[in-house]
Amino acid sequence: MREKKLHLKNVMKSFGGRKVVDIPELTLGTHGIEGLIGPNGAGKTTLINLITHKLKMDCGQILYYTNGDGIDISKKPIDEIARLGMVRTNQIIQDFQSLTIRDSLLLSLATPMYENFYNIFSERKLRKTVEQEIERYLDYFRFENPDGHALSAGEKKLLDIIRCLVLKPKVLLMDEPTCGLPQDQIELFIALMRKKTAEEGMTMLIVEHDLDLIWGVSENVYFMAEGEILIQGPPDEVRKNETVVTKYMGEGSA
Amino acid sequence: MGQILSGYYIYMLSILVVYIALATILHAQFGLTGIANFGLSAIWGFGMYACALLIVKLNIPFVPAVILATILTGVISMGISRIILDLDSQSVLVGTLAFLAIIETLVISEKWLTNGVMGLGPVNYPFDIGTYTKFVYFLIILIFTIVLLFYARKLESSPPGRLFLSIQDNEPLSQSLGKSTFRRKLVFFAFTSALAGFFGAMAAPIYKYLFPKYMGPAITFTLWIALILGARKRIFGGLVGVVATIGLFDVVLETVVPIPSKYAGILYNTKYFLYGLTLILVLMFRPSGILGEKARSINTANTGKIQKMEG
């Protein structure tokens, strides 16, 4: 168990009268890899959007813990939350269409001191500083055309993940990261996640429909349905829980 | 020789070069960062009028007046952008257009300050070397424009350029990577607008007497047409576009090939008629412009090959 990272209190969101997220109390980040599962429409993506403030919650409070103190991030802008160390990947593919793969990573790795409008000569220094790291990732995941753009949907998803990883986040929220990835990349991905959470102190929350993956990789699992977190615990317990079995494992992949 | 160098020919070339600078600035704002600024000519005109007022009414010498005008323009631009830049793209366009209308209206109505349509001036050249004065001043402006083009070129393949591209492509995604996109846009817009103000101040002696029409919507739209025609995403798009429009109509047709004055009106209308047609055709059939889009490659920064790591 680790120090908790996120604490949600009374977080609620409704769309047109329908309650989409309703969480009286939730603590996240106590384990290296945590899974979030649930049927479609349960509110998982909405929850992540609320935490990263892509969506405004109707009421409630979200506390983020670094170095012992809890900061209320409910009103902070998206970019500030990312700078505080909480980053998310996207379920629907997001990319920068003019940027190549290396461009994307150079963008992500560039710290503010490189990016002022007058820093037109800082490219060389940036590349020298980060090129090793970029090459490591490009080699590890074997992109088809590392000098060019991400071609397939799978590559774009991977790029999304790597962009987030190079930021060295403290908390990484991943929304269906393996959906669309070929099996060999999925295995590389899992191995990398294990390494990072074990050695670098990162905490991960994965939203997934691939239950085998969840049971295999998570240390703690949350089950969400109809906007509420109904069950939480170690994977073996959650897996056998009656509500989960009836509400969810009947449908979806197992 | 002296006649050519001090005549109308040099006047038109100087204006042409100023427009190239403005179109390049528009590229930086719209083509690179995605800010649809329909008020660029008002910002430029503001710099021009500010400089002229400082010189004519307060007797401030030329160089300090230019510097002051540039700074003032930057400040005003920061004010506008703080208000407008966090709105969506269409609102930015309409908001900057509204700003243009406000400035133009005020310049015309506040005659006590600007002399309205009677003209403000005279703004004289800062030095006098006889027949070669205008030519030398033209060279000075040309050098500044070349420096601007160099800056734009370097910017594109540098970290800030990449950041601006990311803002244009997908601002929320850029924010989710921790980039303070609003603040960056604000500063960059203020900086580039200050540059526009600078070129405005520098243009004042070329015109000698300033009229509100120099900053009106016609100029803004001409610049936009030039940029879209040239290639909005290419640094030299502005240059190509301005040469193809203003260069063709105002320099070649009116200066080098003189048009009898009875056709002046028809030429004027035909010019804008063709501009409109060009804009329609380009946006429908070749939206990326004459120069098209450039593929970004690993060598964009030309900083040497990246070494592949072993193991």
Added chain:
Amino acid sequence: MTFAMFLKSTIIIGLLESAPLMLAAVGFTLIFRLNGFINIGYAENATLGAYLAVTLNAIIGWNFYISIIPAALFSGVLSVLTYLIVFRPAMKRGVGPTEMIILSVGVSFFLRYGISLIWGSRLYNFDIAKTHYFTFYGMGITSTQLICLGFALIIAFGLYAFIYKTKMGETMRALADNEELAMIAGINPIKVSVVVWFLSGLAGGLAGIFTGVFTWVNTGLGWHMILVILLVAIIGRVGDVRGALIAGAGVGIITTAVTLVTQPAYGVVALLVIFIAILKFRKVRA
């Protein structure tokens, strides 16, 4: 003048003067509601309508009221043509909303300077026989102008009723809200769009004619209106015809009030400042 008088004359004159504007705003909003973009070329519907009417009336010699009909109809046709030849193909090619605005500027230039090439740059005035002059709260007005204003108001409200109270109007709104769904329900998007663009052009043309009756007809007629039309449409919550009507009236009243107190130029400035303020306020609230 007392404050009460000021208020009364401001409101009444403001409403009267803004009748063509309200009509223009409604026509403009129709397109935004349906197709989702700001069409600056709409200005030229007004200009062309006015030119056609004035040609029939002052040059050829027809009666004013008769000239209005073919002129307005042709404005509608022109509007449909710009839709079919330029805007619809552009949308199909995936041109984004900002670029569509720029494209519409191109259409505006094309039409406006085309008009200049055909008609030249002189001013035209309508030739209206048998007018009576009134003074109305210190403002001189002819019976023709009053009738035009009346027309403008009637048509504006007529369009409003059409959009919200008829089946066709309902169809249009359905199409505007969700094209795919509407097509599944059997609605033909092209047919409905053509009707909308025709009505929009009609409204614009009439608005241009009525404006020309008050001042004169020249190539800048539509262009001078377009900025204010834009403001009205956006203030009135673009896409809401009701809002356009209210905002149009509001704009007319405010401009009149400011003009009475200071100069006409400040009226425009006040308007623009209010406009930007509303944009911001709305965004913050959303």
